[in-house]
Amino acid sequence: MKLIDGKKISTQIKEELSQEVLKLKQDFPNGPGLAVILVGDDPASQVYVRNKQRSCQQIGIRSIEHKLPAQTSEEDLLQLVKDLNNDKNVDGILVQLPLPKHIDEDKVIESIEPTKDVDGFHPTNVGKMMIGQETFLPCTPYGIQELLRYSNIETSGKHVVVVGRSNIVGKPIAMMMVQKGTTANATVTITHSRTADLTAECQRADILIAxxxxxxxxKGNMVKDGVVVIDVGINRIKDCSTKTGTRLVGDVDFEEVSQKASAITPVPGGVGxxxxxxxxxNTISSFKRRNNLK
Ligand SMILES: NC(=O)c1ccc[n+]([C@@H]2O[C@H](COP(=O)([O-])OP(=O)(O)OC[C@H]3O[C@@H](n4cnc5c(N)ncnc54)[C@H](OP(=O)(O)O)[C@@H]3O)[C@@H](O)[C@H]2O)c1
Structure with a gap:
C-alpha cells in the first residue's frame, strides 16, 4: 500500500513556486498579491486564513489581509470586494467561507471579478471549468488531481466514484475527472445521501473520492482490493490520549480501508x-495572465 503524501507533494510544489516568484520579481518587484477577507471570528476560518498567509509568506506572495467584524453589512463587504476588483496590485481575491448568516454568500462570490477569483467559485469560472476552458480550478479538487498526477496514478478509463455532491468538492472534482485530458478521462459516478446502495457503488470504484x-x-467492506482512495474529509473527534483531547480524522476508516487499498491519502497530511x-x-497564474506572461 502506497501512502499518498500530500504534505511532501505540496512542499515540493511550494518550493517550485517560490523559485518562480523570485524570477518574476526580477521584472515585477511587487510580485503577485492575494487579498484575503475574513468576516467574523470563526476559529476554524481563522486557522485557515493564518495557514494561507503563512504559505504566501513562504512563497513571496504579498498577502493583503482584511479582517472585518461579524456585524459587517453585506453592502460594506460588497464595496470592499469592488475596491479590490479595481486594485491593480491585487491578483487574487479570496473571501473565507462561511460568511455570517445575514450576508448572501452567492451574491458576494458573484461580485468577485472572475479574473481574480482564485478560489474558482464564481459561476463564470465554474461554467468554464465545466466546458473544459482554461480557468481557475477550485483549489481542493485541483489539489486532488495534482495528488493523483504526482503519484502517477492512471485515471484514463478508470471508474471514479465520488461520495458527496457539494459545490466546492464533490461536483467540481467529478466534473474535472470526466474532462478530456491528462489526469482525467475517467468514467465518473457521483453519490450522495439519497444514493440507493452506496456500498455497491463504492465497491465498483477504481478510485474513490470521499x-x-x-x-x-x-469502511473496509465498501471498497474493492487495489482501490485508490482520496480522503477529503476533515473531522475533529474526541481522543483522550491526545493533549487537546481531540484529533483529526477523515471520512475514510483508514485502518480498515488501507488494508485493501493500493494507495490512500492520510488525514491530516493528504488533501488539506x-x-x-x-x-x-492560482494566484501566480492570475498574476501572469494579468501581466500577459506565459
Ligand atoms: N481537505 C480540504 O482542504 C477540504 C476542503 C473542503 C472540505 N473538506 C472536508 O471535506 C468534507 C466534505 O466537505 P463538503 O464541503 O463537500 O461537505 P458538504 O457540503 O457538507 O457535503 C457533504 C456531502 O456528503 C453527502 N453525504 C452526507 N451524508 C451522506 C451519507 N450518509 N451517504 C452518502 N453521502 C452523504 C451529502 O449528501 P447530500 O447532498 O444528499 O446532503 C453531501 O453531498 C468535510 O469534512 C470538510 O471539512 C476538506
Missing part, C-alpha cells in the same frame, strides 16, 4: 495541504 464530512464513514498549495498556484 467528501462527506462524517468521521470514518467509508494541497488545497493551500493550489491557491498559491
Amino acid at each position: 467528501a462527506i464530512g462524517m468521521p470514518k464513514f467509508i 495541504p494541497m488545497t493551500i498549495a493550489m491557491l498559491m498556484v
Whole structure:
C-alpha cells in the first residue's frame, strides 16, 4: 500500500513556486498579491486564513489581509470586494467561507471579478471549468488531481466514484475527472445521501473520492482490493490520549480501508495541504495572465 503524501507533494510544489516568484520579481518587484477577507471570528476560518498567509509568506506572495467584524453589512463587504476588483496590485481575491448568516454568500462570490477569483467559485469560472476552458480550478479538487498526477496514478478509463455532491468538492472534482485530458478521462459516478446502495457503488470504484464530512464513514467492506482512495474529509473527534483531547480524522476508516487499498491519502497530511498549495498556484497564474506572461 502506497501512502499518498500530500504534505511532501505540496512542499515540493511550494518550493517550485517560490523559485518562480523570485524570477518574476526580477521584472515585477511587487510580485503577485492575494487579498484575503475574513468576516467574523470563526476559529476554524481563522486557522485557515493564518495557514494561507503563512504559505504566501513562504512563497513571496504579498498577502493583503482584511479582517472585518461579524456585524459587517453585506453592502460594506460588497464595496470592499469592488475596491479590490479595481486594485491593480491585487491578483487574487479570496473571501473565507462561511460568511455570517445575514450576508448572501452567492451574491458576494458573484461580485468577485472572475479574473481574480482564485478560489474558482464564481459561476463564470465554474461554467468554464465545466466546458473544459482554461480557468481557475477550485483549489481542493485541483489539489486532488495534482495528488493523483504526482503519484502517477492512471485515471484514463478508470471508474471514479465520488461520495458527496457539494459545490466546492464533490461536483467540481467529478466534473474535472470526466474532462478530456491528462489526469482525467475517467468514467465518473457521483453519490450522495439519497444514493440507493452506496456500498455497491463504492465497491465498483477504481478510485474513490470521499467528501462527506462524517468521521470514518467509508469502511473496509465498501471498497474493492487495489482501490485508490482520496480522503477529503476533515473531522475533529474526541481522543483522550491526545493533549487537546481531540484529533483529526477523515471520512475514510483508514485502518480498515488501507488494508485493501493500493494507495490512500492520510488525514491530516493528504488533501488539506494541497488545497493551500493550489491557491498559491492560482494566484501566480492570475498574476501572469494579468501581466500577459506565459
Ligand atoms: N481537505 C480540504 O482542504 C477540504 C476542503 C473542503 C472540505 N473538506 C472536508 O471535506 C468534507 C466534505 O466537505 P463538503 O464541503 O463537500 O461537505 P458538504 O457540503 O457538507 O457535503 C457533504 C456531502 O456528503 C453527502 N453525504 C452526507 N451524508 C451522506 C451519507 N450518509 N451517504 C452518502 N453521502 C452523504 C451529502 O449528501 P447530500 O447532498 O444528499 O446532503 C453531501 O453531498 C468535510 O469534512 C470538510 O471539512 C476538506
